[in-house]
Amino acid sequence: MFLTTVLLRKRIPGKQWIGKYRQPRQVTTSMKQAMIRRLEIEAENEYWLSQPYLTQEQEYKHNTEERRAKWEAFKSLKQAKFPEHRYISDHLNHLNVSKKWTC
Numbered sequence: 001m002f003l004t005t006v007l008l009r010k011r012i013p014g015k016q017w018i019g020k021y022r023q024p025r026q027v028t029t030s031m032k033q034a035m036i037r038r039l040e041i042e043a044e045n046e047y048w049l050s051q052p053y054l055t056q057e058q059e060y061k062h063n064t065e066e067r068r069a070k071w072e073a074f075k076s077l078k079q080a081k082f083p084e085h086r087y088i089s090d091h092l093n094h095l096n097v098s099k100k101w102t103c
Helices: 002-008 029-050 064-081 088-095
Strands: none
């Protein structure tokens, strides 16, 4: 069926730019230049990432005090918003008017 379509009508079935039988896009010089520019940027990024500012020994636990201080501040902030503890004895204390069954 595809062979007869190609031989008789000379057209691409369905949408021209999507699908299994699509017309390929032409690669232009601006597309090539943009690809080269992107590859150069990626190569530069890889170069800068290959030379770290800190060594692994310097980087290991370099921020623990600051992170602990931030965590404590966050925890105290959350605890300040939390209501105080309530006990069942506080709620039911009004029922202890007379305790005749206890000694």
